Amino acid sequence: EAGVAQSPRYKIIEKRQSVAFWCNPISGHATLYWYQQILGQGPKLLIQFQNNGVVDDSQLPKDRFSAERLKGVDSTLKIQPAKLEDSAVYLCASSLGRATNYGYTFGSGTRLTVV
Amino acid sequence: GENVEQHPSTLSVQEGDSAVIKCTYSDSASNYFPWYKQELGKGPQLIIDIRSNVGEKKDQRIAVTLNKTAKHFSLHITETQPEDSAVYFCAAVYSGGGADGLTFGKGTHLIIQP
Numbered sequence: 355e356a357g358v359a360q361s362p363r364y365k366i367i368e369k370r371q372s373v374a375f376w377c378n379p380i381s382g383h384a385t386l387y388w389y390q391q392i393l394g395q396g397p398k399l400l401i402q403f404q405n406n407g408v409v410d411d412s413q414l415p416k417d418r419f420s421a422e423r424l425k426g427v428d429s430t431l432k433i434q435p436a437k438l439e440d441s442a443v444y445l446c447a448s449s450l451g452r453a454t455n456y457g458y459t460f461g462s463g464t465r466l467t468v469v
Numbered sequence: 470g471e472n473v474e475q476h477p478s479t480l481s482v483q484e485g486d487s488a489v490i491k492c493t494y495s496d497s498a499s500n501y502f503p504w505y506k507q508e509l510g511k512g513p514q515l516i517i518d519i520r521s522n523v524g525e526k527k528d529q530r531i532a533v534t535l536n537k538t539a540k541h542f543s544l545h546i547t548e549t550q551p552e553d554s555a556v557y558f559c560a561a562v563y564s565g566g567g568a569d570g571l572t573f574g575k576g577t578h579l580i581i582q583p
Contacts, residue, residue: 358512387570396475396558396573397513410568445512454501454520454564458571460512 358461372434379448389445471496475574492559493541499561
């Protein structure tokens, strides 16, 4: 079974620029999550999708962050404009259904550096 | 919302000794508690989990204990090996609703000394 695919692996941008990350979950996984992991901290949930609908985006900074999962498969996370404090690893995770029953599978993440 | 505290931030043990990492959570409704291992450049990988209807769970050298009254849970690794060196995260979530994103602790960097 292929894992959760994320791209790019690394991205360096200047502050105020925009950036987008892409996630391809495991085939058949209905639930998809985006997490932000700042260096030295645990991952923090940004948004949860069930198929193409948003379940929880309460911690997403909506003034600059947006995410979509148009066909219930791939997802993109966008930051516009980026700030220095957005430097982090952005992790995508997916689950077959309710994650506490089926488990969460994480991708390797995209490391963003904002200079 | 949920808040998870994790201690210690760094733990160094001799190879073959045991390691214990402790976490506390704030939301008494949380009922699912996984532990993840994260190696450099990789995403978190589940190593063991426990649900609130169970007090202890063991898988070979790894065990987790849960005290619901005190709202804390611990990871125990016995007979540590060099490949156990990594960052370990505890997490908590209430699984009864639609939203089931995890709240993570800040992590413990486990160092196994040869």
